Amino acid sequence: MIYTISKSPKSLIGEVHLPSSKSESNRALLIQALSQQKFTIANLSDAKDTLVLKDILENCHQENYFDVGPSGTAMRFLTAYFAGIPGTRTLTGSARMKERPLALLVEALRKLGANITYLEKEGYPPLKIEGAKLSGGSIVIDGSMSSQYLSALAMIAPTLPQGLKIKLSGEIISKPYLLMTLKMMERFGVKSTWKNAEIEIAPQSYSYTKTDSYVIEGDWSSASYWFQIAAFAKEVDFCMWGLKKESLQGDCTLVEYYQPLGVETTFIEGGIKLSKKPIHVPVDNIHIELLQTPDIAQTLAVTYAAKEIYAELYGLRTLRIKETDRIKALIAELKKIGVEAIDLDIGNLLIPKIKKSIHPPTAVFKTYEDHRMAMCLAPLSMLFDSVSIENPEVVVKSYPHFWDDLKSVGFVIK
DSSP: OEEEEEESSSEEEEEEEOOBOHHHHHHHHHHHHHOSSOOOEESOOOSHHHHHHHHHHHHTTTOSEEEOTTOHHHHHHHHHHHHTSSSEEEEEOOTTGGGSOOHHHHHHHHHTTOEEEESSSTTSSOEEEEOOOOOOEEEEEETTSOHHHHHHHHHHGGGSTTOEEEEEESOOOSHHHHHHHHHHHHHTTOOOEEETTEEEEOSOOOOOOOSSOEEOOBOHHHHHHHHHHHHHOSEEEEEEESOOSSOSOGGGGHHHHHGGGTEEEEEETTEEEEEEOOOSSOOOOEEEEOTTOGGGHHHHHHHHHHTTOOEEEEOOGGGGGSSSOHHHHHHHHHGGGTOOOEEOSSSOEEEOOOSSOOOSOSSOBOOTTOHHHHHHHGGGGGTSSOEEEEOGGGGGGTOTTHHHHHHHTTEEEO
C-alpha cells in the first residue's frame, strides 16, 4: 500500500490526543506481572508493541511459544521475566528481530542462574528459556549497547533473593530510559541507589499504595512529529493532550530543540500548546548529542535537512540495530529531496549544506518496516504539493492512529 499525503493551507491548527507512552506502558506491564499486589493501569498504550507484551504476559502460564514480532522491548523484557518463572518457553520474533543482538542480556541472566539456549544463531533470538530460581548477586554489563537490557535486569532485581548489583562498564546510552525505569519502580515501592557506575537494588516487593489506577502519560516520541510539522508550518495554533511538564520521558527535550526553529511551547492543564514565533537569528551549524534520546534522531535529521540547516547529530550508533539500520535509511530517503547526508561511520550523521534548494521527492519514500521512518517523512508534505509513503501501516507499532490524527487537522491522505 502507498499513501499520498498533502496539506493545504500549510498551517497547523487544531488538537490531538497523543497515544500513551509505549515506554512507560511496557514497564508498567512488567512491574504489574512481577508484583504480588495487583493494580490496574489506566491509559495503557494501544501501540502494537504494548499489546504484544500485554497478551504474552497474560497467556505465559497457559502457552509456551511466543512471537514478539518486531518488538525489541518485548523480547528483552520477556527474556528476563521468563528466566525467573517456572516453565519452559520459546521466545522468537520477526526476521529483523533475529538479527538484533541479545547476547549481553542472556549472559548476564546466565550469571544469575538462568537456563537460556539459542535455537538458531549464537547471540540472537529465538531463545529457549527454562525458568529457574535466579539467585541475584552482582553482575557487570556493558551499558553502551542497550538501556533495555539494564531496565529488564533492574525490574526483576527486587524479586531475587540476593537482590542485584549492576556494575556498568562503557558509556551508558539512553540514560533517560533507565532513569524512567528506576523512577517507575520507586512509584511502586522499590528503592534503588545509583552511585558512580553501580546500581544496587535490594530484595523487596512491588506495591502500589494509591487507591486509583496508575495512569500512563502521553508519548513525547509521538509528539516529535507534530513539532516537526509545526516547524514547517506558516501558522501554528495546536494543542497536544496527555503530556506533562515534569515527565519521566527524555524526549521532552523536543521543547528545547524546536524553540530556535520558531516553535513555542506552552504547558497548559492536561497538555501543551504549540504556536509559531518569528525567527530573528537564523539557525545553522547545529551540533547535537542524541545518545540519550535516539528515538527523536530521525525526526530531527529530517527537520534540519528539510530546513537546509547544517547539522551534526552524534551518538546514533544504536540506530543501526533498530527496526532497520536507521542511519542508512535516512541517507537513502533524504537523497530523494536533494540532501546528501553523510554517515560518519562512528554513529554520527552529518546533514550538509546543499548547493541547491531541496526539491519535491523524486520517488516514493520507503519505510523499511520502521514506524519512525514513516512518521518522520510524512511532515514533508507541508513543504511540497504532496509526498508518497509506502507501507504506511507500520505506524501501528507505536502510534496506530497517526494517519487519522493527520486527517483530523486537514491533511488529505489517499
